[in-house]
Amino acid sequence: MATQQDTSTERRQAILAATLxxxxxxxxxxxxxxxxxxxxxxSVGSIYHHFxxxxxxxxxxxxxxxxxxxxxxxxxxxxxxxARDGIRGLVCTYLTWVEAHPEQASFIxxxxxxxxxxxxxxxxxxxxxxxxxxxMAWMRPYLQTGELxxxxxxxxxxxxxxxAHEFARxxxxxxxxxxxxxxxxxxxDAVWRAIQPG
Amino acid sequence: MATQQDTSTERRQAILAATLxxxxxxxxxxxxxxxxxxxxxxSVGSIYHHFxxxxxxxxxxxxxxxxxxxxxxxxxxxxxxxARDGIRGLVCTYLTWVEAHPEQASFIxxxxxxxxxxxxxxxxxxxxxxxxxxxMAWMRPYLQTGELxxxxxxxxxxxxxxxAHEFARxxxxxxxxxxxxxxxxxxxDAVWRAIQPG
DNA sequence: GTATTTCTAGAACGATATTCTAGAATAGTT
DNA sequence: AACTATTCTAGAATATCGTTCTAGAAATAC
Numbered sequence: 403m404a405t406q407q408d409t410s411t412e413r414r415q416a417i418l419a420a421t422l423x424x425x426x427x428x429x430x431x432x433x434x435x436x437x438x439x440x441x442x443x444x445s446v447g448s449i450y451h452h453f454x455x456x457x458x459x460x461x462x463x464x465x466x467x468x469x470x471x472x473x474x475x476x477x478x479x480x481x482x483x484x485a486r487d488g489i490r491g492l493v494c495t496y497l498t499w500v501e502a503h504p505e506q507a508s509f510i511x512x513x514x515x516x517x518x519x520x521x522x523x524x525x526x527x528x529x530x531x532x533x534x535x536x537x538m539a540w541m542r543p544y545l546q547t548g549e550l551x552x553x554x555x556x557x558x559x560x561x562x563x564x565x566a567h568e569f570a571r572x573x574x575x576x577x578x579x580x581x582x583x584x585x586x587x588x589x590x591d592a593v594w595r596a597i598q599p600g
Numbered sequence: 601m602a603t604q605q606d607t608s609t610e611r612r613q614a615i616l617a618a619t620l621x622x623x624x625x626x627x628x629x630x631x632x633x634x635x636x637x638x639x640x641x642x643s644v645g646s647i648y649h650h651f652x653x654x655x656x657x658x659x660x661x662x663x664x665x666x667x668x669x670x671x672x673x674x675x676x677x678x679x680x681x682x683a684r685d686g687i688r689g690l691v692c693t694y695l696t697w698v699e700a701h702p703e704q705a706s707f708i709x710x711x712x713x714x715x716x717x718x719x720x721x722x723x724x725x726x727x728x729x730x731x732x733x734x735x736m737a738w739m740r741p742y743l744q745t746g747e748l749x750x751x752x753x754x755x756x757x758x759x760x761x762x763x764a765h766e767f768a769r770x771x772x773x774x775x776x777x778x779x780x781x782x783x784x785x786x787x788x789d790a791v792w793r794a795i796q797p798g
Numbered sequence: 799g800t801a802t803t804t805c806t807a808g809a810a811c812g813a814t815a816t817t818c819t820a821g822a823a824t825a826g827t828t
Numbered sequence: 829a830a831c832t833a834t835t836c837t838a839g840a841a842t843a844t845c846g847t848t849c850t851a852g853a854a855a856t857a858c
Contacts, residue, residue, distance in 0.1 A: 410836065429715030431629070435815060445838045446816085452836090456815065515713035515769075517627025527775075553786055556770065556777045561790045564766030569758040571713075577725075579754045588751055592759045596794035608805065633846060643807045644847085650805090654846065 414452050416442040418463045426505040430460075430512040461522045464513050465529065467506045472533045474499050479537065485544040489597055490590040492537070493566050497589070500570045501582040508574050511567075534559060551599045561596050565589050612650050614640040616661050624703040628658075628710040659720045662711050663727065665704045670731045672697050677735065683742040687795055688788040690735070691764050695787070698768045699780040706772045709765075732757060749797045759794050763787050 420441035424433040435456055439446060453459040478495035482488035500507040513519060519526060537558070544550045553561070566589055573582065618639035622631040633654055637644060651657040676693035680686035698705040711717060717724060735756070742748040751759070764787055771780065 413836085429718060431715060434813085436813090445836095447818095447839070448837050450816075512714040516710040517629060520627060523773075554778055556767075556775065557783070557786050557790075559770065560763040560767040560787060564764070565758040565762035565794075567766060568762030569754075572754065572757065577754070580752055585755070588755050589758060591798070592755075592794040595796070595798055596763075596790040598793070600789065600793055611805085632844085634844085645808070645849095646806050648847075 410452075413442075413444055413448060417444050417449055417452060417459060418466060420444075421459055421463055422505055422509060425509050425512065430509075430518070457519060457521060460513050461519055461525075463509065464519065464522075464526070467503075467510055468529065470503075470506070471496075471499050471510075475533075476536060479540045482540075485541075485549040486594060488540060488544075489550070489562065489594055492562060493590040493593050494586040496563065496566050497570065497582055497586045500574070504574060507570060511571055511574065537562075548599060550597055558597075562593055565593060608650075611640075611642055611646060615642050615647055615650060615657060616664065618642075619657055619661055620703055620707060623707050623710065628707075628716070655717060655719060658711050659717055659723075661707065662717065662720075662724070665701075665708055666727065668701075668704070669694075669697050669708075673731075674734060677738045680738075683739075683747040684792060686738060686742075687748070687760065687792055690760060691788040691791050692784045694761065694764050695768065695780055695784045698772070702772055705768060709769055709772065735760075746797060748795055756795075760791055763791060 417438060420438050421433060424437050424441055428437070435446060435449060438444070438449060438459065442449075449459065453462055474495055475492060478491040479488055482491050514526075534555070538555060541550055541558070545552050569585055569589055573585070615636060618636050619631060622635050622639055626635070633644060633647060636642070636647060636657065640647075647657065651660055672693055673690060676689040677686055680689050712724075732753075736753060739748055739756070743750050767783055767787055771783070
């Protein structure tokens, strides 16, 4: 027997799933409340009850997706036993995730830019910051041994994942000049060169 | 005496300037036609006459800004006499431009993502592609001498400017942990390591 | 001097995000 | 079991948005 809680979370998930496919098919700014309503069979009131407003729907989906992505990256880091495996694994795992979840990745890039989630800015920064702390913690031993170059914390974000993000945006935009598998190697190699002491 | 052409281009520029400041202050998706109208003192009809639709206004501004940015990068490349100076100059010049034009840079990042300029997608790709061809032409001699690593063309975009873009987004978002001058050195060094043959 | 093009103006229209009121279904309490 | 409170859904109503449309003014071309 379905409790109210069950049907409620089902509806919640249906709204988020409808939003993701709507964004994938028609783009973010054409994903209207009534479009979500049509695809999820939820009423306007139901959507606003669960998420507050349109931005709230996007934010909830945003966090859901990042939670999954970060879990993959975390697992990759944890099973790495050398600095090289860890750094290259981070890049490759991220790009593998993008290839496996193109709709989710596109959504992330569409939503993270701009002012769409401006009112959730602090919450998102905190959420991402917590994960970057984990990455920093993993790197610390290798920083001490001199295997990885010591930089201000903010710089690792740009140097480690900047190239992968730039490529992913391009790949998701339809410019798939090379398979993701080949791109992974090229980008991972470049990042590995960049992160070692000169 | 002001001709019709003069007042027309003045109005055009006023609309674009109003759009830029509106986006800087309130964000892209809150920059409405009536907001632009209010700041530029242009009528609805005038805006639509000059730019077709809201997307057209954004596209015109987008191209204007990139034209300026590319001009800086082109000048930087042309006066470089070594591979190292050229590559590092590209990164530093770009970040200098971002620091000098934060409103323009923010606009670029807000507008290039998502489906906002979807109907101008091909024109934008062609515009950017032409500049990347120039960069490739500059690199060619150094690729032949082995000073720069040989990669598929698409990879240079990700590896050369990916870190700078990632940092710029963060810096523009208000997380200015370090001065741009210091960031330039760190990122330029990293990119220079990444782009050399291993 | 007339015709044509360019440009501006603003009312009108359909669609949008959001709010609001009302009620149904479930959970909690005694 | 009965009553209350809470959660959830429903959909009409509202204000605002992007866009279209018609009309006319101003400059230019012939």
